Amino acid sequence: MLPEIGHYVLIIALMLAALQSTVPLFGAYRRDPTLMAMAPHLAVGQLFAIAFAFAILTNAFVVSDFSVLAVAANSHTDKPLLYKISGVWGNHEGSMLLWVLILAIYGGAVALFGNNLPWTLKSRVLAVHGMIGFAFLLFIILTSNPFGRLYPAPLNGNGLNPILQDPGLAIHPPMLYMGYVGFSMAFSFSVAALMEGKVDPAWARWVRPWVLMAWICLTAGITLGSFWAYYTLGWGGWWFWDPVENASFMPWLSGTALLHSAIVVERRNALQSWTILLGILTFTLSLIGTFLVRSGVLTSVHSFANDPARGVFILAILVIATGGALALYAIRERELTQGSPFGLVSREAGLIVNNILLVVLAGVVFLGTFYPLLYDLVLGDKISVGPPFYNIVFVPIMMLLMTVLVFGPMLKWKRDDLRAVFSRGRIAAACAGLVLLVSLAVLLGSGWHYIGTALGFAFAAWLVLGTLFVIARRIRLGDGPLDTSLRLAASTPPSFYGFALAHAGLGITVAGITAMSSFAGENIRLMSIGDVAELAGFTFQLKEVGQGKGANFDYERAIFVIGRGSGTGFVMEPERRFYPVRQQTTTQAAITMNPARNLYITFGEKNGANQWAVRIFYHPLVGWIWGGAMLMALGGVLSLADRRLRIGMPQRARAGAMVA
Amino acid sequence: MILSSIIPAHAVQPDEILANAALESRARVLSQNLRCLVCQNQSIDDSDAPLARDLRLLLRERLTSGDTDAAATDYIVARYGNFVLLKPPFLLSTVLLWLGPVLLLLLAGGGFVRYLRQHSDAPAPADLTAEDEARLTQLLDTRFPENRPRS
Numbered sequence: 001m002l003p004e005i006g007h008y009v010l011i012i013a014l015m016l017a018a019l020q021s022t023v024p025l026f027g028a029y030r031r032d033p034t035l036m037a038m039a040p041h042l043a044v045g046q047l048f049a050i051a052f053a054f055a056i057l058t059n060a061f062v063v064s065d066f067s068v069l070a071v072a073a074n075s076h077t078d079k080p081l082l083y084k085i086s087g088v089w090g091n092h093e094g095s096m097l098l099w100v101l102i103l104a105i106y107g108g109a110v111a112l113f114g115n116n117l118p119w120t121l122k123s124r125v126l127a128v129h130g131m132i133g134f135a136f137l138l139f140i141i142l143t144s145n146p147f148g149r150l151y152p153a154p155l156n157g158n159g160l161n162p163i164l165q166d167p168g169l170a171i172h173p174p175m176l177y178m179g180y181v182g183f184s185m186a187f188s189f190s191v192a193a194l195m196e197g198k199v200d201p202a203w204a205r206w207v208r209p210w211v212l213m214a215w216i217c218l219t220a221g222i223t224l225g226s227f228w229a230y231y232t233l234g235w236g237g238w239w240f241w242d243p244v245e246n247a248s249f250m251p252w253l254s255g256t257a258l259l260h261s262a263i264v265v266e267r268r269n270a271l272q273s274w275t276i277l278l279g280i281l282t283f284t285l286s287l288i289g290t291f292l293v294r295s296g297v298l299t300s301v302h303s304f305a306n307d308p309a310r311g312v313f314i315l316a317i318l319v320i321a322t323g324g325a326l327a328l329y330a331i332r333e334r335e336l337t338q339g340s341p342f343g344l345v346s347r348e349a350g351l352i353v354n355n356i357l358l359v360v361l362a363g364v365v366f367l368g369t370f371y372p373l374l375y376d377l378v379l380g381d382k383i384s385v386g387p388p389f390y391n392i393v394f395v396p397i398m399m400l401l402m403t404v405l406v407f408g409p410m411l412k413w414k415r416d417d418l419r420a421v422f423s424r425g426r427i428a429a430a431c432a433g434l435v436l437l438v439s440l441a442v443l444l445g446s447g448w449h450y451i452g453t454a455l456g457f458a459f460a461a462w463l464v465l466g467t468l469f470v471i472a473r474r475i476r477l478g479d480g481p482l483d484t485s486l487r488l489a490a491s492t493p494p495s496f497y498g499f500a501l502a503h504a505g506l507g508i509t510v511a512g513i514t515a516m517s518s519f520a521g522e523n524i525r526l527m528s529i530g531d532v533a534e535l536a537g538f539t540f541q542l543k544e545v546g547q548g549k550g551a552n553f554d555y556e557r558a559i560f561v562i563g564r565g566s567g568t569g570f571v572m573e574p575e576r577r578f579y580p581v582r583q584q585t586t587t588q589a590a591i592t593m594n595p596a597r598n599l600y601i602t603f604g605e606k607n608g609a610n611q612w613a614v615r616i617f618y619h620p621l622v623g624w625i626w627g628g629a630m631l632m633a634l635g636g637v638l639s640l641a642d643r644r645l646r647i648g649m650p651q652r653a654r655a656g657a658m659v660a
Numbered sequence: 661m662i663l664s665s666i667i668p669a670h671a672v673q674p675d676e677i678l679a680n681a682a683l684e685s686r687a688r689v690l691s692q693n694l695r696c697l698v699c700q701n702q703s704i705d706d707s708d709a710p711l712a713r714d715l716r717l718l719l720r721e722r723l724t725s726g727d728t729d730a731a732a733t734d735y736i737v738a739r740y741g742n743f744v745l746l747k748p749p750f751l752l753s754t755v756l757l758w759l760g761p762v763l764l765l766l767l768a769g770g771g772f773v774r775y776l777r778q779h780s781d782a783p784a785p786a787d788l789t790a791e792d793e794a795r796l797t798q799l800l801d802t803r804f805p806e807n808r809p810r811s
Contacts, residue, residue, distance in 0.1 A: 353772070381742075383742050386701055386747065389746070
């Protein structure tokens with residue numbers, strides 16, 4: 001009975017979304033306060049309906065109601081509770097429900113907390129958001145009903161793919177969806193602004209928290225996914241340029257550009273038209289990601305059971321949403337006020353360069369992801385575009401970006417002097433140059449290919465030090481009494497530290513990537529009990545291999561004692577797990593982490609001579625990759641905490657409300 | 661023991677590794693650029709598929725028999741096609757892939773320059789004359805006396 005109610009409630013949500021996407025729009029057109037006032041209620045109603053349906057589906061997973069098809073196909077009574085719950089979004093239907101739930105949460109949040117928005121804008125934003133909700137609810141109800149029944153109900157379910165039974169994977173998808181579904185808000189605000197025919201600093205201030213929120217979640221989601229891949233897949237790879245990774249990376253790149261161009265609109269009332277375009281583009285890339293994962297054009301570790309009909313449906317949503325938005329853009333673009341003038345050397349110009357490079361990077365990823373598909377379609381032949389392509393094309397553009405990235409915050413708005421800018425950056429540049437020279441001196445003896453390594457470390461130093469110098473300048477450190485600096489440091493808004501943390505975080509990630517791609521070591525060999533392997537100054541002795549039973553798996557566990565020099569050792573215990581429900585074996589790597597390096601051990605099955613294939617890895621600074629990325633996300637959180645965002649422009653908002 | 665069913669361990673197996681360390685490290689570098697044909701975007705170095713293992717062994721065989729890096733790779737490409745290369749070759753049909761980014765960069769840069777031309781034409785305001793300056797100070801002082809610089 002409950003699942004039928006869930007299905008029914010979803011249809012109610014669809015109806016509410018239909019009303020939400022039409023009535024407030026008409027209300028805004030007629031300036032009718034009653035009709036416009038319906039928008040927030042409809043959005044909240046839609047949120048409640050979807051949350052209720054989601055709760056019903058979650059309940060079906062928790063109580064193992066195998067008469068529900070999605071539960072029978074993806075769950076099992078033996079599974080720990082956490083994975084019963086995470087199983088809700090471990091499959092296509094459930095994850096689509098999570099998708100619309102998060103969409104509705106964003107809509108509800110704007111309805112409830114967007115009190116400073118003028119009524120016409122608010123109702124238009126919610127109406128556009130309602131359209132997206134309507135399209136995806138329709139998609140779920142027509143092609144991917146999560147409440148489909150199975151008769152007769154099986155005694156037990158198929159279980160969840162063991163590789164997905166992991167705490168990291170319980171939170172990775174919701175985080176990722178919070179990110180790229182969140183960019184729907186940027187889309188809704190952009191389209192609503194086009195309808196209003198007005199983009200001003202107030203608009204940028206209103207849209208910024210939503211873009212930031214989505215960006216933070218996407219950053220954290222991608223980081224989590226990368227970390228998950230690192231410890232699950234068994235050899236320490238952390239990024240593969242897999243099409244589905246690319247699908248989340250493209251909106252991240254263009255969302256990052258949007259975050260920066262919105263600053264220009266907010267502070268200088270320029271770049272309005274471009275910012276709107278980015279808002280549309282970013283969400284389009286999110287939709288493309290959804291399409292890639294669910295349509296079956298690509299097969300990948302990430303993709304769900306694929307069905308061409310679903311692909312066509314999502315493609316239709318994509319074409320209508322993007323096409324509609326771009327058509328509106330083409331009609332309205334000229335009416336947008338043209339921005340204030342600025343010089344070739346200015347903060348505005350710097351941010352444009354940032355935007356150009358980020359969008360070109362997104363374009364590179366797009367090309368690399370879709371070229372093989374188009375190639376196959378047009379020429380009927382297959383090619384592969386893998387990591388070597390991105391190393392050749394992506395990395396140099398990234399270096400360009402990192403070079404200008406430090407100068408950006410040193411630039412003055414409107415007009416600046418190139419010589420003065422270089423002089424502000426000279427100490428950081430000198431330090432980075434020093435790092436470059438020292439790394440070259442140390443490494444070049446070992447081979448020419450270490451030039452890249454030296455460059456990588458120099459860029460990392462440039463990003464971190466350059467950012468520190470911007471902070472020092474801001475608080476006038478060394479330019480007056482220390483207590484003045486401290487007072488300035490205390491009164492500097494959090495968003496400033498947010499930017500600093502995010503930029504420095506990138507530097508830390510770059511250091512991690514550089515060390516990991518240059519100095520990672522491995523030792524792959526057969527070992528018997530008592531054998532000792534060596535790697536990077538550590539000794540690894542295989543003590544014993546035992547067996548046991550876990551929650552829903554049998555395991556084989558090896559015990560290694562790790563020593564360094566004469567010091568006392570520590571123990572690492574990699575496992576191989578066998579999940580009887582799915583008849584699948586997984587590898588649980590043993591990893592000891594510290595900021596300087598990770599040690600990573602996996603082992604295979606025993607051969608006839610009582611030996612195990614053991615793989616030992618040494619991963620220098622690998623933690624910095626995710627640490628730096630999390631710093632970027634934290635920078636976003638600090639920026640979001642800035643009260644200027646929440647206060648907005650109260651007088652203008654009130655004036656708008658009165659007109660309404 | 662059920663544990664020993666299915667799935668071999670990961671990627672390069674101890675028995676594949678060549679005794680000659682220089683050859684082995686060449687093989688590792690090459691195999692990172694070769695695609696496992698039955699996987700999605702995985703190199704044969706990372707993949708645990710049996711076909712990837714066959715390719716790794718074949719590659720090592722070629723290297724041991726004296727092939728150069730290029731010859732060994734060509735040997736495999738001749739059998740499996742360009743699909744096996746993770747770095748697509750530069751051909752007429754891949755021109756857009758390789759030059760697309762440069763094109764994008766030029767296009768975006770050109771747009772930027774055009775935008776700047778339109779938007780920075782307004783001449784910078786001339787500096788204030790001493791007379792203006794005095795008038796401004798007077799105005800500010802009478803309108804906003806609280807802002808007067810304390811001396």
